[in-house]
Structures are given as structure tokens and as C-alpha cells.
Amino acid sequence: MSSAFHHALKIEEEVCTGCTHCIQACPTEALRVKGGKARLIAERCVDCGECMRVCPVNAIKVEEDDFTKILDFEHRVAIVPSVFIGQFARNIATRKIYSGMLEEGFTHVYEAEHGSGILIDLINKYLADHPGTRPVISSFCPAIVRLIQVRFPSLVGNLMPFKAPLDLAAISFRKKLTEQEIPEKNVGVFYITPCAAKIAAVKSPVGEETSPFNGVINMNTLYSKVFSVIKREEKSFCIVPEKEQLLPEEMEWTLTGGEARHIHGRCLSIDGISNAIEFLERLENGTLGNFDFLEMRACDKSCAGGILSSTNRFLVSERLHKRAEQYYIDKGNGKIFNNKTITLYKDYVIANASLHDIEPRSIMKLDEDMVLAMKKMQKIQKIKGYLPGIDCAACGAPGCRALAEDVVQGRARTSDCVFVAIKVKGGETMSQVAEYTEEIWGRNRFKNMLPE
């Protein structure tokens, strides 16, 4: 397993104005301001994207594979999540969206949730076979998996050891093509992602050796391309009929409640990373009742609220619910054909569906050595006592406790707190204090404050 953490979120230095929005929004305190720019502490970041949501200048970007990378392959498979379909208005038919994707260069389009039926059976069997592991926590959302690794290490054993439906879809589709005697190297499988966490998960997988994907395409990039081709060539391009249809429960899998409703026993669905944290805290404290299964997604409204979603999350989820309703209407009219190819590869998919042990990697420990950690903790308490406790973030850390910890870990100094510098360190001149603040907030930051 790789020990380096790949992050999909990147701060664009030239755009970042060095404010405090992102550092205070980060659920793992992974950001600091230094030299007037936000900096990421790699081992803490879980790629949830909360920083990107709050950035007022759009300085946080999601790394993506260049779209032309798909052309490296003769067979170009797009594994597309149902929420992609939800990006478009309801009057744009699914087959039209697929056709737009083929027009843009893919040779195959396959919906990511085709594997969810197989997964439901695997999870229910796992629950029945492991009555001592409760609650089982879904490993579907990669930001939640990483959050548990870094902030709730005692709960890693509760994560269900299975890959997500999109991985199963990719595994089966790859198998299908290679069975047609297409060489493996000619097959490029790409995931169209609604979130940053999935990019990180593909680039540095947790609990699996390699990812079944060759690359990841940002959902909003593809949305713009497909939307414009649909608008531009509405009359001219060829509409290809859908080859395979998702079942209604699969269409709704990535929405809140999409997993939990199929799992036996007492289940709960939690969306939003702060809600998940509150719940995991209670679970770790043992103050939660007895649950069999917890579905947890980092984004509000689950994948419909992914940071790479171009359409409002409420509209996306409404569209997907309507799409599921439409399925039953179409079925009544005999318009549904049931030819799910993934069922042909069921045994192969199941054989490749398991994750290895997910390792804890706590960011909370102050030191590997407990004696040293105790000493550091005592120092932190002492420093925290000096600090004003207003969590203004003017020191570049998200709050006073975080600054105290940074000081003890050698990443900052107490006088980075402007109040300490002025008040406690009375011996220091005001120009020294100004110099400290400039080191954090940048040389040019305060120049407009001076009168002409």
C-alpha cells in the first residue's frame, strides 16, 4: 500500500488571496495560511472538498486527467454515475446524453451503479456472517473512509470490506471487453467523478492494490462538453438507443438512503460531513444505540451534492427520483428490456469485490511515543492558556488550540498570535509584531492600511 497521499484538491497560489474561509471550514484542520497563501497538510486532508465550497475566489481546484487522455486507448469506456444524468433537465432523454458522450469520444458508456445489486447481496451476507461487527459502516464514500482513517481510527474495523458499485461496474466491463479478445492495453476505463475524493481514491487506492480505472474525468468538465454538443448538434447527431438500463433502485443508489434501504436490520443514512463527524463521535463514545448498518456520505444530499456537480443538488436528486418513477411507467408500457450484462460476470465480480484491511492513520496523535506525547500535551495545555481563545485564525491556524499544537510540533510560534505578540511579549517592538503578521499574511497584505 502506498504511504504517500495523493490529493485531488490543489490550491492555485496565484489565485489564492489568503483569507481564512478554507482553514476554518476544514473538518480535519488540514489547512494553514503561510506567506499569504493557504497550504495543505497532506496527511490530514481527506479530499472532502469543503474548502472548495467556501473559497470566495475559486482558488481551490480539483486535479483532473486531461480529456484527451481517453484518446490513448482504442476502446474508451466511460463509467458514468447516475448523478451525471441528473445534471441535465428532464426533457433531455438519457439516450441523448449517452449519445453526446459517444460524440465526445467515448466508445462505450456504462452506468456506474450496475454493480449495486451484487453489492447489496454481499453486504447483507457480510452482516449475517459477522454478527459481532456492529454497526457496519459503508465504505462507499471515499471521503468518509479517509475521515475514519485519520479521525476515528478505532472504527476502521467497522468499515465494510467491499469496493463501490462503480469499481464493480468497471471490473465487469473490462472483463466483457477482454473476453471479446480485445487486448487489455487497448481498453481505457474512465470514471466520470462528481467529487474530489474519488479522484484521490483512484490515484492512491485505500484497501486495494490498484484501481480498475485508467483515469478520472471531472463531471462538470464532461457536463459542459456534452451539454454543448446536445445544444449545437441537436438535429444532426445520431441518437443511439440505450443498450442497458439501470434498475430504479440502482438509479437512486448514490442518493441519501440509496444503500441503507436495501440492508437488513436497523440502518441509518447520514449525509453531510459535519453530521457524519457528530455521529462517528457518538459511535466511538459508545453512546449510540444498536445499529446494524450506517450509510454515510460526506456531501449534503450525497453524490447529488458532489463538488463537481454543476446543477443544484436538490434538482439532481429530484430528477433521479423521477427517472426511477419513469422506469415503472416504461415497464408498464413494455419499454424495458432486461439484459444486465453484469449478471453474466457475477462470480468474477464477486471474486474481485473485496477490499483488504483499511489501515488507521491517526492525525490526532501528538507523538508515536506516549511519554513524549504526554509532555507535548502538557505544553499544548500551557500554551493554550496564554492564547485569547477567540479562534480568529489571524495566526494562520484554524483556531487557538490548533496554534498551540502547531507551536509544540514546531510548525509555528506563540507570537504568531497577534494578541500574544502585542500583549504578552511587551518587550517586542510593534515593527517586529508587524513583521510576524506579514510572514503569515504576505508582504503586500497590509500596505493599503498605511495612510498616504
Added chain:
Amino acid sequence: MKFEYLIEGGDFIRAGHASSDIKKILNQLNLDPAIVRRIAVSMYEAEVNVVAHAFRGVMKVNINPERILVLVEDEGPGIPDIAQAMQEGYSTASDKVREMGFGAGMGLSNMKKNTDILDIHSAINRGTVVKMTTFTKSGAS
């Protein structure tokens, strides 16, 4: 390192405050997550016992690199028969406490399950002293 928490009888809203706080501290000290969880669970049960049965109590936590010692002293009715109270499902909780979802009779047995050494001393109409010792290395005792 020593920490002290006051527990008010009947205050179910605050129950869990001490265990949550200590859990965070132990995580920072790089204690094995499985042991942290056992301590958090046993402390929470002890806290709820004071809230549900006693008038007030104090929880003292002493952490050193070998072991975590949790001492809970309460002023309350005391436990007449400790052996009986240790049985799973045995509870003297009032209907009011049960209505709040507590009082299932699992408290003491959960504490026993999650600590290396559990000592209970009780005096009727005076109070109860619970001492829980958990070693920082699993397997040591």
C-alpha cells in the same frame, strides 16, 4: 496527567462529556485505538450510572504510560448487592430513567467487559466508589 470531572445526578444531557473528552486526549497520546474505545465505553457507562442513580459524583482520571486509572466516587444510595448488580439485565433504574432509554441493566457488566481491573466498593445510603484500571499495552495485566 490528571483530569477531573463533576457529574450531576439526573443530568442525562451532559452524560458522556467526560468520556468524550478523555477519548480525545487518549487519541492524542497515541494509545491503541481499540483500548481507547474500551475506556470510552467503560467511562460512559460509569458516568451514566452516577447520573441515573446518585445525587452527584466526581470522576478522576489519572493517565500514565503504563495504565489509565479512572476513579468514580458518588454520593448516593449505594449498591446493596454488587454481585447481583453485575449480572447482565439486572437493573434498579427508575421508570423515569428507563423511559429515557437507559437502565437496561448492562452498565456494570459493560464496564467489567471493557476494563482490565474493576473494583467496586459501596456503602448503603452513602455512595459508591468505582475504580477501573486499563493497561496501555494489550495483553499486560
